Amino acid sequence: MSFVIPGLPRNPVASLDARLRGHDDGASPAAAGFFGPACLTILIGYGHVEQGAIPRQDGAFLPGPGQEVALYEVAYHARLPVMVKGPTGCGKSRFVEYMAWKLGKSLITVACNEDMTASDLVGRYLLDANGTRWLDGPLTTAARIGAICYLDEIVEARQDTTVVIHPLTDHRRVLPLDKKGELVEAHADFQLVISYNPGYQSLMKDLKQSTKQRFAAFDFDYPEAGLEAQIVATETGIDAGVASKLVKIAHAARNLKGHGLDEGISTRLLVYAAMLIKGAVEPTEACRMAMVRPITDDADIRDTLDHAIDSVFA
Numbered sequence: 300m301s302f303v304i305p306g307l308p309r310n311p312v313a314s315l316d317a318r319l320r321g322h323d324d325g326a327s328p329a330a331a332g333f334f335g336p337a338c339l340t341i342l343i344g345y346g347h348v349e350q351g352a353i354p355r356q357d358g359a360f361l362p363g364p365g366q367e368v369a370l371y372e373v374a375y376h377a378r379l380p381v382m383v384k385g386p387t388g389c390g391k392s393r394f395v396e397y398m399a400w401k402l403g404k405s406l407i408t409v410a411c412n413e414d415m416t417a418s419d420l421v422g423r424y425l426l427d428a429n430g431t432r433w434l435d436g437p438l439t440t441a442a443r444i445g446a447i448c449y450l451d452e453i454v455e456a457r458q459d460t461t462v463v464i465h466p467l468t469d470h471r472r473v474l475p476l477d478k479k480g481e482l483v484e485a486h487a488d489f490q491l492v493i494s495y496n497p498g499y500q501s502l503m504k505d506l507k508q509s510t511k512q513r514f515a516a517f518d519f520d521y522p523e524a525g526l527e528a529q530i531v532a533t534e535t536g537i538d539a540g541v542a543s544k545l546v547k548i549a550h551a552a553r554n555l556k557g558h559g560l561d562e563g564i565s566t567r568l569l570v571y572a573a574m575l576i577k578g579a580v581e582p583t584e585a586c587r588m589a590m591v592r593p594i595t596d597d598a599d600i601r602d603t604l605d606h607a608i609d610s611v612f613a
């Protein structure tokens with residue numbers, strides 16, 4: 300693999316990292332967005348739950364022409380549980396973070412996986428030197444403090460785990476802690492949000508209808524071309540013309556979905572490519588590295604996309 304990297308900083312990784320943290324002079328305010336210490340990730344399954352925090356927001360979510368922001372606000376005010384569906388890297392998490400910021404609510408995010416148990420969500424007794432003590436899980440914490448609880452990739456969780464959200468997501472708004480013998484009444488500000496990528500899950504992994512039918516849903520997709528270019532430019536500080544070229548390549552690749560590609564190139568990957576280009580990687584090389592190699596192992600598809608990149612940057 301040949302790299303053409305004119306003027307690459309001595310430590311490109313450190314430079315990128317600094318830019319992500321907003322410590323680099325060239326950082327756009329948006330690039331510093333959600334990467335600050337206030338960005339909250341809850342680790343589950345490690346007996347460790349942090350209190351929620353209102354996400355930082357530096358204008359880092361660019362809304363589309365749709366009504367999703369206004370509609371979410373209405374759903375929140377009615378305390379309806381919300382489901383956000385769409386392909387990977389299209390802006391679902393960014394939207395939820397933005398809405399939590401806009402509404403001034405704390406956000407507790409849980410990355411779901413198939414090993415997750417109901418106890419990981421609601422809490423468990425722990426043994427320590429002083430005997431046993433109860434530790435609330437992230438869902439219980441959110442219900443008590445009135446945070447927005449965001450269960451990311453909910454279909455990854457087993458169905459017997461998912462059903463713990465049922466009493467919280469209907470008119471009851473309660474969470475029974477069976478092991479503790481406590482019924483937690485959700486705080487008035489509490490809201491549950493789930494997200495998933497439709498199409499990835501097997502039938503076994505799909506949500507039960509009784510779970511689905513507890514939510515109002517948003518269908519997300521990649522932003523339209525002009526907005527996506529604007530997002531890439533705002534996120535990375537890259538030139539608008541280059542951002543448009545990245546979007547053009549993404550559109551070519553997205554047409555291959557179902558014809559050799561399982562999934563199109565995400566907005567996230569366009570941002571990665573733009574970051575590499577900002578880090579002085581030659582554009583065609585940056586596109587190959589960030590937009591083609593991660594999504595396919597098929598030699599024919601890879602060559603097709605490589606040619607598309609060469610022609611767009613010719």
Ligand SMILES: Nc1ncnc2c1ncn2[C@@H]1O[C@H](COP(=O)(O)OP(=O)(O)OP(=O)(O)O)[C@@H](O)[C@H]1O
Nearest residue numbers: 359360361387388389390391392393534566567570
């Ligand atoms: N509307 C938007 N405004 C600003 N940035 C966006 C927007 N949409 C996408 N992005 C960019 O795309 C990246 C990926 O978005 P995000 O993490 O929200 O994807 P996601 O849909 O949650 O993906 P996954 O399903 O893999 O979790 C963000 O970090 C951001 O750089």
Ligand SMILES: [Mg+2]
Nearest residue numbers: 391392393451
């Ligand atoms: Mg996400």
